[in-house]
Amino acid sequence: MTIDTPYAGKLRDALFKTAFRAFHVKKQETDDWDDGDDFENWHLEPLDGATLAKEYVKGPFEGLFIVEGQIVSPSGKVADCYLDIVLPERICEHRYVLINNVIARVRGRRSSIGTAIPSIAIEKFGVPQLFYAQENPNVGIDVLQRGLQHAREKKYIAYDLGVLLRTEKRFDEAIRAFSVFLEEDPHADIARSVYQERSQLYEATGQHDKAERDKRLWALAFENAHGRPPSAQESF
Numbered sequence: 001m002t003i004d005t006p007y008a009g010k011l012r013d014a015l016f017k018t019a020f021r022a023f024h025v026k027k028q029e030t031d032d033w034d035d036g037d038d039f040e041n042w043h044l045e046p047l048d049g050a051t052l053a054k055e056y057v058k059g060p061f062e063g064l065f066i067v068e069g070q071i072v073s074p075s076g077k078v079a080d081c082y083l084d085i086v087l088p089e090r091i092c093e094h095r096y097v098l099i100n101n102v103i104a105r106v107r108g109r110r111s112s113i114g115t116a117i118p119s120i121a122i123e124k125f126g127v128p129q130l131f132y133a134q135e136n137p138n139v140g141i142d143v144l145q146r147g148l149q150h151a152r153e154k155k156y157i158a159y160d161l162g163v164l165l166r167t168e169k170r171f172d173e174a175i176r177a178f179s180v181f182l183e184e185d186p187h188a189d190i191a192r193s194v195y196q197e198r199s200q201l202y203e204a205t206g207q208h209d210k211a212e213r214d215k216r217l218w219a220l221a222f223e224n225a226h227g228r229p230p231s232a233q234e235s236f
Contacts, residue, residue, distance in 0.1 A: 010041055014046065015082050015096055018046065021119065023066040025042050025065065050120070050146070050147065051120060051123050052085070052123065052124070053123040061087060061088070064086055065085045066085075067083055067122075068120055069116050070116065071111055071116045072114045072136050073135055073136075076139075081096060081097045082095065083109070090130065092118075095116045121146070121151065121160070123151055123153045128163035132164055140164055144164065154181075158178065158181040159194065162177035172205060174201055182198070186221075192225065199211045219235070222234070
């Protein structure tokens, strides 16, 4: 997607011109992130690494980031783009595309030719659908699988991957992805939902003993969070 050329620090000199896959937008006193007219002059801090992760960011792992992306079309072909990501919420509001060799900032991930998704996994919790392109879900799955191989903190990438694999009915692979999450952090805030997801997948694949075990682990996680066992109505 990119070529390696000198980089002067501004968005117009970085996107589609450098080998960096992610950037942290460094807000200046005169910057207004909501002002789309001046986005080309935003100051960017280029980030290394195979994923977007806190270990590559100077300072808090929050704020506005620009990451390499791709627009996935129904034919399966992809077109280059970038996406802005607001952390810690992991909100994506705009895509950046080249139109007649000029960078354009366009609202939303949906375009006339397909759906834009990041080309780099993010080591931060968020909605897994950020990586889902209904035109070809395998593209996002591939992004997450590559990211999982390189990530230092794997749990949130594994969660994204598990959800997408479950959606595509690739149940055995989804179980393995959710297991990566639980092996890394069985006490995470969303561990209860992961135990429930995995239990239901075990049930769907005929692994009933494992499904029951995850139900018990879910109940323990519920009790640890709420100070009481789940009621019959709250159980699944």
